[in-house]
Amino acid sequence: MRMTRKMLIRCFTSVLVLLGPAAAQQMAVGLGSPNTRDSMSYADAKVSLRSFEEANFVAVADRIVCALAPRGSVETGIGEVHEQGKLGVSGAENSAVVKAPVSLEQMRYVMALLGRYAHQKFVIAFVPQEAAASRAKTAEMVLLRVPQKISRVRMEQVLDTSGVPYRTLLDEHRVLVYLPEGTSDATVRKAAQILRAKVEVERGTGEIFGDDDRGKASAAYDRIIAEYESANPDKALSAKLWSREWHDAESRTCTTVE
Numbered sequence: 001m002r003m004t005r006k007m008l009i010r011c012f013t014s015v016l017v018l019l020g021p022a023a024a025q026q027m028a029v030g031l032g033s034p035n036t037r038d039s040m041s042y043a044d045a046k047v048s049l050r051s052f053e054e055a056n057f058v059a060v061a062d063r064i065v066c067a068l069a070p071r072g073s074v075e076t077g078i079g080e081v082h083e084q085g086k087l088g089v090s091g092a093e094n095s096a097v098v099k100a101p102v103s104l105e106q107m108r109y110v111m112a113l114l115g116r117y118a119h120q121k122f123v124i125a126f127v128p129q130e131a132a133a134s135r136a137k138t139a140e141m142v143l144l145r146v147p148q149k150i151s152r153v154r155m156e157q158v159l160d161t162s163g164v165p166y167r168t169l170l171d172e173h174r175v176l177v178y179l180p181e182g183t184s185d186a187t188v189r190k191a192a193q194i195l196r197a198k199v200e201v202e203r204g205t206g207e208i209f210g211d212d213d214r215g216k217a218s219a220a221y222d223r224i225i226a227e228y229e230s231a232n233p234d235k236a237l238s239a240k241l242w243s244r245e246w247h248d249a250e251s252r253t254c255t256t257v258e
Contacts, residue, residue, distance in 0.1 A: 027072075027099045028107035031124040031178075032061070032114040033079065035093040042152075045078045045092035052250065054094050059249035060117055064110050065100045066254040067237055072100035074255045082156065082165045095168070099258070103127070104205065105228065112224035115210055117241050121217050122210035124178065129204045139206030140179040142188045144197040148173055155195060162191035180208065 034057035035048065048054055058074050065072035075097040098110060104127045111123040126139060146155050152172040159167060159175065164187050168176045175197075177188050185201070192199045209224070210217040229236040240246050 026101060026128060028102050028104060028125065028127045030098040030107050030111040030114070030126070031079075031095060032057070032098070032111055032118060032120060033093050033095040034118045035095070036119055037093070039091040040093055042078065042080070042092045045094050048094035049076050049078070051094070054096070055250045056247070057114070057118060058096055059251055060246050061096055061098050061110075061114055062252040062255040063240075063246065063249065064113055064237060065098060068106055068110065068235060069100040069102050072098070072255050073258045074098055074252070075257050077168055077170050079168045080156070080166070082160050082167075104207075108207065108209070108224055109228040112209070112221040112228075113237060113241065116218055116221040116225065116238075117246070119214055119218070120210060121212055121214055122208055123221075124206060124208050126178070126206035127204050128202060138181045139204060140183075140185060141202045141204075141206075142177045142179065142185055143170075143200040143202075144175040144177075144188070144192050144195065145200070146173045146175065146195050146197045150195055158194050159191050162194065163187035164191050178206065180206065 034053045035045075040048065054076060058076065061074045065074065077095050077097060078092050079095045080092045098107075098114070100107070100110070102110070104125060107125040107127065111125050114120070115123040126141070150173070152169070155173075155175065159165075164177060166177070168178075170176055177185075179185055179188070189199065191197070210220055225238050229238060
C-alpha cells in the first residue's frame with residue numbers, strides 16, 4: 001500500500017470487510033495490496049483486479065489463511081487515496097481483504113507475510129473489541145451503505161469535500177473507512193448525512209505497521225514473522241515466501257469470497 005505515515009495517522013482507509021455476519025464470529029481482518037505503483041486511476045485499479053498480480057496475491061493469502069485456520073475468506077476491492085477537494089489526485093489501488101477466526105497476533109503474522117511477499121509499505125491487522133489484545137490500539141471502522149440512486153462519482157465528491165480522502169470502495173455503493181486511535185468519525189458521519197447513507201460502526205483494536213521506505217517495511221515484517229515463528233515453529237510459513245508454489249499460484253485452496 002502506498003501512503004505516508006502522516007496520511008495513515010489522519011485517516012487510513014482499508015478494504016476490511018468486517019461489518020457483516022462474520023463480525024459476530026470474532027473474525028480478525030487484515031488488509032493488503034499487491035500494488036506497488038505510485039498512482040492509478042479508479043479504472044486502472046478495477047482492471048488490475050483481474051490481473052495475475054491480484055489473482056496471485058489472493059491465492060497466497062488463501063494458502064496462509066488455510067494453514068492457520070479452519071475457515072476464512074479473501075475478497076478483492078479498491079482502496080482509494082483522494083486529497084480533499086481533488087478527486088482522484090492520488091488515485092486508487094487493487095487490494096484484498098483477509099478474514100479468519102484467529103487472534104490479533106496471528107493476523108499480524110498473516111499480514112506481515114503478505115506485506116513481505118508483495119513488497120508493501122503498510123498493511124493492517126484488526127480484531128473486534130471482544131477479541132482485542134490489550135497491547136493493541138483502539139480502532140474504529142465505519143461502513144457507509146449509500147443509496148443506489150447516488151452515482152459513484154457523486155459519492156466520491158461528497159467524501160472528498162467532507163474530508164474523507166482515504167477510504168475503500170467495497171463496491172459502488174458501499175464505502176468503508178478505517179479510523180485509527182484518536183481519529184474522529186465526524187467527517188465520515190458528515191458525508192453519510194449528505195449522502196443519506198446508512199452507517200454501521202465496528203469498534204475494536206487495530207494496528208498499521210510497515211514503513212514509507214520499502215526496505216525498512218520489509219525489516220519490520222521480518223521481525224514480526226521471526227517473533228511469531230520462534231513461538232510457533234510448527235506453523236512457520238515464511239520459507240514459502242520465495243517458493244515457486246506461491247509465486248505461480250492463481251487459485252484458492254479453501255477460502256471463500258463473501
